Amino acid sequence: MSEEFAIDVRGLTKRFAGRAVVDALDIRVRRGEICGFLGPNGSGKTTTIRMLCGLLDADAGEGSCLGHDIRREARRIKRRVGYMTQRFGLYEDLSIEENLDFVARAYGMSARRRVVDEALVQLGLQGRRRQLAGTLSGGWKQRLALATCMLHEPELLLLDEPTAGVDPKARRDFWQQIHSLAAQGLTVLVSTHYMDEAERCHRLAYISYGKLLAAGTAEEVIAHAGLHTWELRGEQLGAASTLLQSDARWMVVPFGSAVHVSAPRGEDLPAWLAERASGHAWRVTPIATGLEDVFIALTQHAQDNFA
Numbered sequence: 001m002s003e004e005f006a007i008d009v010r011g012l013t014k015r016f017a018g019r020a021v022v023d024a025l026d027i028r029v030r031r032g033e034i035c036g037f038l039g040p041n042g043s044g045k046t047t048t049i050r051m052l053c054g055l056l057d058a059d060a061g062e063g064s065c066l067g068h069d070i071r072r073e074a075r076r077i078k079r080r081v082g083y084m085t086q087r088f089g090l091y092e093d094l095s096i097e098e099n100l101d102f103v104a105r106a107y108g109m110s111a112r113r114r115v116v117d118e119a120l121v122q123l124g125l126q127g128r129r130r131q132l133a134g135t136l137s138g139g140w141k142q143r144l145a146l147a148t149c150m151l152h153e154p155e156l157l158l159l160d161e162p163t164a165g166v167d168p169k170a171r172r173d174f175w176q177q178i179h180s181l182a183a184q185g186l187t188v189l190v191s192t193h194y195m196d197e198a199e200r201c202h203r204l205a206y207i208s209y210g211k212l213l214a215a216g217t218a219e220e221v222i223a224h225a226g227l228h229t230w231e232l233r234g235e236q237l238g239a240a241s242t243l244l245q246s247d248a249r250w251m252v253v254p255f256g257s258a259v260h261v262s263a264p265r266g267e268d269l270p271a272w273l274a275e276r277a278s279g280h281a282w283r284v285t286p287i288a289t290g291l292e293d294v295f296i297a298l299t300q301h302a303q304d305n306f307a
């Protein structure tokens with residue numbers, strides 16, 4: 001049994017209709033750590049999370065979640081894990097209080113009254129306990145959803161895109177909450193598409209087509225990708241993009257009024273441009289490679305391999 005890791009799985013695999021949507025995935029998350037789970041839509045994040053908490057049987061793979069065997073001890077894992085589903089699992093036509101009570105019942109908690117009251121106080125929603133959950137703002141729905149999956153005092157939180165469609169202020173508050181929970185010893189695996197959120201995680205795991213493509217701290221993931229990045233500014237950036245996209249070595253991403261171009265180390269963008277568009281007026285400046293550049297590059301490679 002692994003004490004150091006809250007999640008420690010190897011070779012996790014799930015097939016739907018013969019297609020591996022999670023493909024021999026190895027994931028380790030240390031206790032007390034916030035691990036960001038990233039990847040394009042359809043890359044297998046939700047499927048992985050459902051296997052980790054015992055809601056879905058893996059077709060292959062082994063390992064443990066909170067020290068329990070993921071294949072044989074799903075019931076025990078469920079008791080100690082809080083799972084926030086991708087579309088908040090709230091009942092819109094139940095009140096705030098009824099939502100909390102419903103979940104407390106589902107967990108067979110004996111001190112339901114007290115647990116629900118405490119949660120309402122912690123949320124600061126005592127005065128609005130009878131309000132229908134469906135009438136809450138996005139940020140409040142998300143806080144309520146988090147409170148419901150914390151009722152049974154889990155040791156591991158699996159959060160599936162918890163901040164999708166939530167405004168920036170609410171997202172920031174949410175992340176403060178996540179960090180204070182982690183400081184109390186909770187382990188968090190959180191899937192997200194937001195780069196600012198990825199940067200708030202202790203470690204990251206990036207998957208595409210069900211395969212783990214990168215793992216480690218943000219710095220490690222960036223260093224390991226081995227990319228060089230330049231920023232292009234000036235007139236007619238569209239023409240620059242078109243030119244660069246004609247060569248597969250360049251990854252071209254618009255960033256506001258500039259264009260970021262990444263390539264494996266060893267490629268020389270200024271020299272390449274001088275050769276193909278001599279006398280061009282674009283300003284080319286080397287910049288630090290960011291997480292987003294890395295993820296776009298990884299996804300592009302994965303697509304090429306897949307094709």
Ligand SMILES: Nc1ncnc2c1ncn2[C@@H]1O[C@H](COP(=O)(O)OP(=O)(O)O)[C@@H](O)[C@H]1O
Pocket residue numbers: 016017021039040041042043044045046047048
């Ligand atoms: N129950 C299912 N039956 C068949 N295919 C599924 C099922 N659940 C997910 N998939 C497919 O598996 C792939 C991964 O989905 P998912 O895990 O939801 O990805 P993500 O959460 O990263 O967007 C997708 O192609 C999806 O269509």
Ligand SMILES: [Mg+2]
Pocket residue numbers: 045046047086160
């Ligand atoms: Mg998903």
